[in-house]
Amino acid sequence: MMPRVTPALRATLLVLLVGLPAVPLLAATPTSADESVAEGIEHLQQRWAEIHYTLPKDEQATALEALAAKADRRVAAHPEAAGLQIWAGIVRSTQAGASGGLGALSLVKDARRDLEHALALDPLALDGSAYTSLGALYYQVPGWPLGFGDDDKAERYLKRALAIDPDGLDSLYFWGDYLHEQGRDTEARQALEKALQAPPRPGRERADAGRREEVRALLETLGT
Structure with a gap:
């Protein structure tokens, strides 16, 4: 009886016959973890846009604080996901702008930490969005002694973002x-x-x- 020709066997036969690599012929199946990360990124993106562009200004800080907590839970569940780290940083930096006051500096420092972590994981994630967001932080945050703002760093990060996207x-x-x-x-x-x-x-x-x-x-x- 002839063996059943599975996709893996078919790929192997093609390798033997024409020298093609087997791996590209096998479609990658998204894992549940991949789907969870994608779902988390989409939720953060959508909710951030809703808050930032539709909520009254005086309601945004509280809503962003709640969204930052959600982002942190997503990051804790998938610490290897650069996209989630990026969105944690974006949410926190937007929260800083909405909140103002002395607490804003702590928030932007946390946002910088999130974005730098994302770069360490995958600098190309989300079309280089970590570079864009870090660049924005560096020119918008006050410089020393109040903050870490640095126009030279801002320009370097923003140019890297443009090189990618x-x-x-x-x-x-x-x-x-x-x-x-x-x-x-x-x-x-x-x-x-x-x-x-x-x-x-x-x-x-x-x-x-x-x-x-x-x-x-x-x-x-x-x-x-």
């Missing part, structure tokens, strides 16, 4: 905002106009719409 809405927006902060408005306008041409991100319609409004608002401040 040269047409991304977020990478271009924060690069344009940084350039504006540096008084380089001609370059800022170029980056921001390019940001408006960024391709849409499936499933992130609310975030895209909100970010594009921020791009347009910044362009208006640049004048003609």
